[in-house]
Amino acid sequence: MPSRPSVVLAVLLTVLPxxxxxxxxxxxxxxxHPEVGDGGLVDGLMxxxxxxxxxxxxxxxxxxxxxxxxxxxxxxxxxxxxxxxIGGALGLWRVALPHTELGxxxxxxxxxxxxxxxxxxxxxxxxxWPITGLVALxxxxxxxxxGLEVPNSASPLLYTLGFVIGTAAxxxxxxVLGEVATMRTWLRQGLRLAGAVVAMWGAAILVQTxxxxx
Amino acid sequence: xxxxxxxxxxxxxxxxxxxxxxTAVDWNTTHxxxxxxxxxxxxxxxxxxxxxxxxxxxxxxxxxxxSKEPRVAIAVAALFSVAVWTPFFYIEALIPGTSLLAxxxxxxxxxxxxALPPNLIVAAVLLFFTAVGWWLARDVAxxx
Numbered sequence: 001m002p003s004r005p006s007v008v009l010a011v012l013l014t015v016l017p018x019x020x021x022x023x024x025x026x027x028x029x030x031x032x033h034p035e036v037g038d039g040g041l042v043d044g045l046m047x048x049x050x051x052x053x054x055x056x057x058x059x060x061x062x063x064x065x066x067x068x069x070x071x072x073x074x075x076x077x078x079x080x081x082x083x084x085x086i087g088g089a090l091g092l093w094r095v096a097l098p099h100t101e102l103g104x105x106x107x108x109x110x111x112x113x114x115x116x117x118x119x120x121x122x123x124x125x126x127x128x129w130p131i132t133g134l135v136a137l138x139x140x141x142x143x144x145x146x147g148l149e150v151p152n153s154a155s156p157l158l159y160t161l162g163f164v165i166g167t168a169a170x171x172x173x174x175x176v177l178g179e180v181a182t183m184r185t186w187l188r189q190g191l192r193l194a195g196a197v198v199a200m201w202g203a204a205i206l207v208q209t210x211x212x213x214x
Numbered sequence: 215x216x217x218x219x220x221x222x223x224x225x226x227x228x229x230x231x232x233x234x235x236x237t238a239v240d241w242n243t244t245h246x247x248x249x250x251x252x253x254x255x256x257x258x259x260x261x262x263x264x265x266x267x268x269x270x271x272x273x274x275x276x277x278x279x280x281s282k283e284p285r286v287a288i289a290v291a292a293l294f295s296v297a298v299w300t301p302f303f304y305i306e307a308l309i310p311g312t313s314l315l316a317x318x319x320x321x322x323x324x325x326x327x328x329a330l331p332p333n334l335i336v337a338a339v340l341l342f343f344t345a346v347g348w349w350l351a352r353d354v355a356x357x358x
Contacts, residue, residue, distance in 0.1 A: 041238055042321060042332045066220075073215045161238060165231055169339065172227055176346050179220055 040155040044162020047146055048170055053104050053205060054142055056198050058167050060111030061135060062174020063191065066182075067118035072128065076135050077171040081164055083139030084146070088163065091147020092156055103141030105209050109202025110134065115195025142167075218284075221351025222277055225291045228343045229277075232298055233270040235336060237263055244316040269294065285352065292348035295340065302337035 048054040058080070065076035090097055114131075146163045150156060181191040215223075240246050246259050273294050276287045306312050314331045315322070323330045 041235070045332075045336070046323075069215075073220075158238060161234070165235065168227065169231070169343070172224055172343065175220060176224065176350070179217060179350065 040158035041162040043150075044146075044159040044164075045166045047149065047163050048142075048166040051145075052201075053108050054145075054167075055170060056201065057104070057107045057111055057138060057142060058170035059174035059177070060108070060115055060195075060198060061138075062171040062176075063178040063181075063195075064111060064114040064118050064131075064174075065171070066175045066178030067115070068131070072131075073175065075128075075132060077168070077175070079132050079135050080139035080142075080171065081167055083136040084143030084167060085160065085164060087140035087143025087145075088147040088160055089143075090140075091144040092150055092160075094148075097140075097144050100141040100144045101209055102206065103138060104145060105202060105206035107138035107141065107202070109199050109206055111138070112195050112197070112199030112202050116192050116199060117195075217353050218351050221347045221349065221353070222288070222291075224343055224347030225288065225295070225351060226274060226277060228295050228340050228347060229270050229274055229291065232295065232340055233267050236266055239333075266298065288348060288351045292344050295344040299337040299341050299344070302334055 048058055061076055061080045065072045065074075068076070087097075087100075143163075146159075150159050177191065181187045240259055240263055243249070245251075246256055246263070248256065251259075273291050277291045279287070281287055302314065306314055314333060320331065323332070323335065
């Protein structure tokens with residue numbers, strides 16, 4: 001078990017900056033996607049960060065991948081980023097893909113539940129492919145939303161590069177949070193609690209989307 | 215994946231993203247091909263990009279090669295990243311006539327009265343990941 005100073009340093013390095021980030025950017029996040037970008041790389045980088053739904057889902061993929069362990073640590077984030085790139089291309093080309101907003105809301109709820117329930121499996125990886133498939137579906141929905149929201153003046157290549165890097169950064173943040181949570185029981189419990197909150201948030205926006213007038 | 219490997223992955227991510235983003239951001243008419251820049255200034259930007267990409271490849275090799283002294287490679291990767299990204303916070307103050315922004319049209323995120331240029335945000339995020347990656351990777355004994 002890591003020493004106490006090590007755990008304190010871990011919390012200082014990861015949890016506190018994450019909370020600070022949330023507090024600092026909360027007003028901007030309430031706006032969903034503020035205009036801070038250049039129509040290219042910066043817009044792409046900022047897009048996953050400034051949408052709470054995107055942010056929670058992408059950090060969630062990183063956390064769950066570490067919680068499940070094994071090859072999931074690289075498989076789930078790479079699946080999400082790959083599917084998101086395909087979804088982004090579909091959005092850019094304006095290919096009709098129904099119910100992607102529901103898919104995004106559902107991803108937040110399911111990944112929140114994932115954080116709450118997931119644990120490293122000692123024997124076998126029974127649910128690996130269904131989970132990977134679900135992550136691919138979620139990635140496609142998020143990518144499609146990114147693709148649809150590319151500003152008219154944007155360089156699609158730079159915008160795509162931006163949101164791929166932004167997403168990967170959020171996955172890595174989630175992986176680090178998941179790893180830090182393995183150091184102490186209270187940290188693990190805190191993360192599970194956060195997962196429950198994320199799941200409730202996801203359920204709330206899902207209901208909001210379902211009940212919104214067409 | 216052990217904690218050290220995750221740390222190395224984070225450091226590798228920082229190095230690759232730093233090189234890719236810097237090249238992507240500079241490879242256009244606002245920097246490297248800016249007709250308003252003196253040829254020698256453009257030469258120096260090209261030099262910086264070549265140096266950054268070359269050094270990044272060397273540090274990546276150092277980080278992932280089998281080694282009896284992995285701590286050295288981890289420290290070098292973290293210090294290299296610190297050396298690349300901390301100047302964003304002091305060059306403007308240190309050298310008169312320089313600017314963080316490539317032009318007046320560069321979008322700046324405003325948080326209340328605080329203006330945050332995008333390159334400063336990227337530098338801060340990459341320094342944060344550098345610290346996290348170094349902290350995870352330095353725990354060599356755990357996985358050794």
